[in-house]
Amino acid sequence: LAQQRQRAKAAASHESxxxxxxxxxxxxxxxxxxAVIAGFIATLVLADFRLRHTGSTxxxxxSGTIGAMLIVWLALLGVRKRVMTDDAxxxxxxVSAHVxxxxxLIVIAxxxxxxxFGWNIHTLAYALMMLVILSGIFGMTVYVxxxxxxxxxxxETTQKQMLEKIHALDVRLLDVARPLDQSQAALVTRAVRGxxxxxxxxxxxxxxxxxxxxGNALKVLAAARSRMNDGTQAKALDQVLSLLEEKNLxxxxxxxxxxxxSLLEVWLxxxxxxxxxxxxxxxxxxxxxxxxx
Amino acid sequence: MSFILRQISKRVGAPxxxxxxxxxxxxxxxxxxxxxxxxxxxxxxxxxxxxxxQSGPGRVTVESLGAENFEANGKFVTSASLALADSPxxxxxxxxxxxxxxxxxxxxxxxxxxxxxxxxxxxxxxKRAFSLxxxxxxxRRLAWITxxxxxxxxxxxxxxxxxxxxxxxxxxxxxxxxxxxxxxxSPGHHFLEKNCEACHQQAFVSVKDTACLSCHQAGLxxxxxxxxxxxxRGLGSPFPPDPAGDHAPHDRLMAAAPPDxxxxxxxxxxxxxTFSHPNNRCASCHTEHxxxxxxxxxxxxxxxxxxxxxxxxxCKDCHTNLKERLPDTKIADAPDWGRHPDFxxxxxxxxxxxxxxxxxxxLSAMPxxxxxxxxxxxxxxxxxxxVARQALELGKANGYxxxxxxxxxxxxxxxxxxxxxxxxxNCEACHSLVFARKNGRDQLLPHGHPPxxxxxxxxxxxxxxxxxATPEVFMGRxxxxxxxxxxxxxxxxxxxxxxxxxxPGGTCTTCHTFMKPAVAGALDYKIVPVRITSRYLxxxxxxxxxxxxxxxxxxxxxxxxxxxxxSSKLSQDVLLPKIAECDTCHGKTxxxxxxxxxxxxxxxxxxxxxxxxxxxxxxxxxxxALIRTQ
Numbered sequence: 001l002a003q004q005r006q007r008a009k010a011a012a013s014h015e016s017x018x019x020x021x022x023x024x025x026x027x028x029x030x031x032x033x034x035a036v037i038a039g040f041i042a043t044l045v046l047a048d049f050r051l052r053h054t055g056s057t058x059x060x061x062x063s064g065t066i067g068a069m070l071i072v073w074l075a076l077l078g079v080r081k082r083v084m085t086d087d088a089x090x091x092x093x094x095v096s097a098h099v100x101x102x103x104x105l106i107v108i109a110x111x112x113x114x115x116x117f118g119w120n121i122h123t124l125a126y127a128l129m130m131l132v133i134l135s136g137i138f139g140m141t142v143y144v145x146x147x148x149x150x151x152x153x154x155x156e157t158t159q160k161q162m163l164e165k166i167h168a169l170d171v172r173l174l175d176v177a178r179p180l181d182q183s184q185a186a187l188v189t190r191a192v193r194g195x196x197x198x199x200x201x202x203x204x205x206x207x208x209x210x211x212x213x214x215g216n217a218l219k220v221l222a223a224a225r226s227r228m229n230d231g232t233q234a235k236a237l238d239q240v241l242s243l244l245e246e247k248n249l250x251x252x253x254x255x256x257x258x259x260x261x262s263l264l265e266v267w268l269x270x271x272x273x274x275x276x277x278x279x280x281x282x283x284x285x286x287x288x289x290x291x292x293x
Numbered sequence: 294m295s296f297i298l299r300q301i302s303k304r305v306g307a308p309x310x311x312x313x314x315x316x317x318x319x320x321x322x323x324x325x326x327x328x329x330x331x332x333x334x335x336x337x338x339x340x341x342x343x344x345x346x347q348s349g350p351g352r353v354t355v356e357s358l359g360a361e362n363f364e365a366n367g368k369f370v371t372s373a374s375l376a377l378a379d380s381p382x383x384x385x386x387x388x389x390x391x392x393x394x395x396x397x398x399x400x401x402x403x404x405x406x407x408x409x410x411x412x413x414x415x416x417x418x419x420k421r422a423f424s425l426x427x428x429x430x431x432x433r434r435l436a437w438i439t440x441x442x443x444x445x446x447x448x449x450x451x452x453x454x455x456x457x458x459x460x461x462x463x464x465x466x467x468x469x470x471x472x473x474x475x476x477x478x479s480p481g482h483h484f485l486e487k488n489c490e491a492c493h494q495q496a497f498v499s500v501k502d503t504a505c506l507s508c509h510q511a512g513l514x515x516x517x518x519x520x521x522x523x524x525x526r527g528l529g530s531p532f533p534p535d536p537a538g539d540h541a542p543h544d545r546l547m548a549a550a551p552p553d554x555x556x557x558x559x560x561x562x563x564x565x566x567t568f569s570h571p572n573n574r575c576a577s578c579h580t581e582h583x584x585x586x587x588x589x590x591x592x593x594x595x596x597x598x599x600x601x602x603x604x605x606x607x608c609k610d611c612h613t614n615l616k617e618r619l620p621d622t623k624i625a626d627a628p629d630w631g632r633h634p635d636f637x638x639x640x641x642x643x644x645x646x647x648x649x650x651x652x653x654x655x656l657s658a659m660p661x662x663x664x665x666x667x668x669x670x671x672x673x674x675x676x677x678x679x680v681a682r683q684a685l686e687l688g689k690a691n692g693y694x695x696x697x698x699x700x701x702x703x704x705x706x707x708x709x710x711x712x713x714x715x716x717x718x719n720c721e722a723c724h725s726l727v728f729a730r731k732n733g734r735d736q737l738l739p740h741g742h743p744p745x746x747x748x749x750x751x752x753x754x755x756x757x758x759x760x761x762a763t764p765e766v767f768m769g770r771x772x773x774x775x776x777x778x779x780x781x782x783x784x785x786x787x788x789x790x791x792x793x794x795x796x797p798g799g800t801c802t803t804c805h806t807f808m809k810p811a812v813a814g815a816l817d818y819k820i821v822p823v824r825i826t827s828r829y830l831x832x833x834x835x836x837x838x839x840x841x842x843x844x845x846x847x848x849x850x851x852x853x854x855x856x857x858x859x860s861s862k863l864s865q866d867v868l869l870p871k872i873a874e875c876d877t878c879h880g881k882t883x884x885x886x887x888x889x890x891x892x893x894x895x896x897x898x899x900x901x902x903x904x905x906x907x908x909x910x911x912x913x914x915x916x917x918a919l920i921r922t923q
Contacts, residue, residue, distance in 0.1 A: 006687045020530065022923055024628075029672070042557055043557055043561060044557075045558070046555070046557040048678075057561045057564065058560055058561060061564065062400050066324065068828075095413070107312040116475060116476060118474075118475065118476055118477075119472075120471075120472050120473060120474055120475060121447045121472045121473055122475055124443075124447070124472075131425075157339075157360075157361065158420070161337060161339075162847070163846065164335070164337035164386065164420060165337045165386065168337050168386050168387050169408075169851050171387070171407065172384070172407065173374070176367075183608070198422050198423065198428060199422070199428070200428055201425070201428045201429050204425060204428050220420075224891065234678075237369065239367040242368045242369060244365075245845050246362075246369040249369075254422075256904055257423070258422070258423055261423055261425070262425045262428075265424065265426075266425055266429075268432060269425070269429055269430070269432055269435075271435070272432040272435075273432055273435035273436040273438075273439055273440075274439075275436070276436035276437065276439065276440035277436070277439040277443055278449070278790040280439070280440040280442075280443035280444045280448075281443050281447060283448060284443065284444065284448040284869070286405035286446040286453065287448055287452075288447075288448070289450075289494075291452065291455075291472075291473075291496050291497060292473060292489060292493040292496075293493075293497055293498055293499040293501070
């Protein structure tokens with residue numbers, strides 16, 4: 001029982017932004033959404049609105065104001081995360097509110113739109129907002145799932161250690177490969193000089209490195225070794241193969257790590273630029289609505 | 294048995310430094326940590342990487358303490374059992390440990406750092422390897438680029454065009470501003486799609502009625518109407534603008550409207566008004582930019598505006614208990630078709646000078662139309678008698694040839710009414726105004742004004758070469774009886790002729806009433822003015838051209854089912870049918886009668902331009918719902 005209690009306590013201290021303060025912000029977001037739905041019903045459904053103009057209703061103004069203010073506040077997370085505090089508005093609390101209030105925007109903005117879509121700035125703002133939210137949902141998911149996998153995979157080695165190890169192996173490879181013939185030495189040199197740990201965007205995200213020079217060298221040299229009798233040459237090759245294998249293993253681990261890290265990062269490449277685009281489109285939306293009033 | 298550690302530090306251009314010390318621990322730990330017995334300063338080495346044990350005489354086992362492996366004789370392992378005789382070589386990162394048998398049975402550990410292992414992993418390399426940023430792009434740069442692009446293209450460009458261009462170049466304006474349009478315009482306004490400033494005349498000001506009325510002003514004179522049409526054609530309109538008047542002054546319309554019974558809608562109106570979007574504007578009901586832009590078959594033809602997209606108030610909202618809100622109104626309530634008040638036609642009750650006095654009198658009050666005319670429909674429509682006889686005699690060549698019917702005088706006009714009855718066209722074939730024949734030509738008295746008749750006679754007789762003689766021919770029909778004048782002077786002829794026209798029993802008195810001259814013997818007879826009503830119900834839009842309005846069940850033209858003309862002896866009779874006549878079709882269902890028709894107010898009344906007859910153009914607009922006539 002004591003053990004159980006201890007585990008519970010440990011879980012509480014490692015409570016994520018998802019469960020922060022017993023889902024406080026989830027509750028707030030649900031309340032806000034319900035209030036907006038109630039407002040929608042009160043204003044437009046009860047008013048028997050036959051006209052598809054939600055703009056000049058109090059619901060239109062109110063939901064629009066709430067939505068716009070929310071968007072600005074949500075975007076301020078980028079500023080907030082650079083400031084350290086530890087009170088009730090800890091970064092974790094802030095992120096929790098960011099996630100749940102961000103999700104409630106789906107309800108607020110959709111009802112605000114009155115489902116009037118078209119090829120215009122208004123729908124652009126809505127589409128950008130939905131893109132930000134969807135990428136945010138992806139980000140939230142990977143933040144919940146991936147960190148555990150990441151530390152499992154890394155087995156307590158740091159990024160720097162992985163790099164150092166690969167570098168050390170490279171140095172040894174160049175040294176050990178000296179007795180090899182020209183073509184084999186060239187393979188080793190290419191494995192040392194031409195191997196890229198990360199690679200391009202897709203290689204990072206999919207962890208597919210089909211043409212990795214290290215893997216190539218390993219394959220070709222292993223085949224060569226199997227056709228070779230024991231001897232000095234073979235002994236040198238064995239050493240090279242052993243180093244290549246180790247490098248390959250290290251690379252695999254580093255690349256799996258990179259893939260996970262890339263998943264953690266990739267959504268931000270949509271989330272952040274789209275947020276700024278959204279704020280620009282939102283400004284244009286608001287100004288244009290009142291400009292051609 | 295013990296371990297002796299000999300560490301060799303290589304230096305560039307200087308002798309190696311050799312340090313040697315016996316290890317206290319029997320099982321020395323290899324690692325980067327300072328508590329390790331064999332400390333290897335290399336980040337590729339774990340803090341506590343492996344432990345070394347003597348497993349037997351001349352044998353040593355090395356085992357990893359964590360997940361990290363190490364190199365033993367060129368192979369990467371986590372555990373190795375080694376014979377000292379082979380001089381085994383262990384690799385930890387950049388460090389090499391060579392084991393051999395030392396003095397006194399101790400195990401000598403020779404630790405050297407490999408050459409050329411300068412530390413390479415700067416923080417930058419790490420980021421390059423692990424962060425996605427270096428494989429993709431800078432988030433911040435992309436954010437700024439897209440953000441600035443959107444502000445320029447979607448905000449500053451349209452505003453700039455509005456301020457600078459003023460719609461001079463429609464292509465540019467359209468490109469700039471159409472992205473702000475929340476939806477297509479109604480079909481009638483489709484041509485304005487590229488011309489935002491036609492309606493949105495001022496920035497940050499809601500569309501004003503003046504913008505609408507710049508094309509749709511009603512009651513313009515011909516010149517102004519032509520100007521407005523030219524203007525709207527210039528804007529690209531395929532048709533002339535439809536004038537839109539109010540069916541009552543704007544302030545009275547507003548005062549007549551009851552407060553919305555729907556609280557939610559009332560709050561909406563209040564908020565809209567607060568945000569300078571008052572709901573008493575044209576655009577409050579005629580909402581634009583709300584269509585889908587697609588026809589029912591999702592073709593490119595624009596969908597008609599549905600009534601729901603325009604209609605705001607029902608007529609009955611105002612026209613129920615109207616007196617409570619407009620105490621001085623003369624309009625009776627019409628809450629629905631079943632409770633529509635009796636027709637109150639516009640009746641000429643007399644004349645003040647030459648101006649007719651018009652008054653709305655309910656049919657039930659048996660109004661008498663003092664139109665100034667002496668006329669009996671019964672005589673004219675009778676199948677027997679003098680009129681029928683004369684019509685037969687006139688023959689088909691003159692458009693007669695049979696007893697008279699309604700159509701002989703009343704010709705349908707395209708607007709749903711009738712071409713006004715005219716003396717020359719409709720009466721003169723029988724009621725001749727010929728008073729003489731000269732040089733083989735009939736001499737006609739002018740119709741309309743007694744002074745002109747006198748003047749014409751004077752001219753005629755003054756130019757008579759031999760006035761003492763009788764005129765060439767005296768027409769005895771139907772007036773100017775009494776063949777020769779008593780006297781032989783021209784003026785006597787004139788006086789006699791004038792009296793023969795205007796005095797009781799005279800030619801003109803068949804249809805008109807005259808007042809004798811104030812001085813006996815004078816010729817200034819005065820005629821009682823005539824006003825023939827063309828629209829008894831100017832607020833309704835009754836259309837005689839609707840087939841059901843003039844055909845009977847067999848498709849034959851029938852006027853008499855509504856207008857009891859055959860029995861009307863006097864032109865004072867108001868031949869308008871009672872509303873019950875409309876009721877035979879309107880408000881009925883198809884089950885009750887084949888010609889059933891709607892009972893909506895808009896069947897007969899228009900919200901705007903209610904006094905105008907239903908022109909073909911308006912009919913077309915209404916049918917295609919390009920505009921809504923309610």
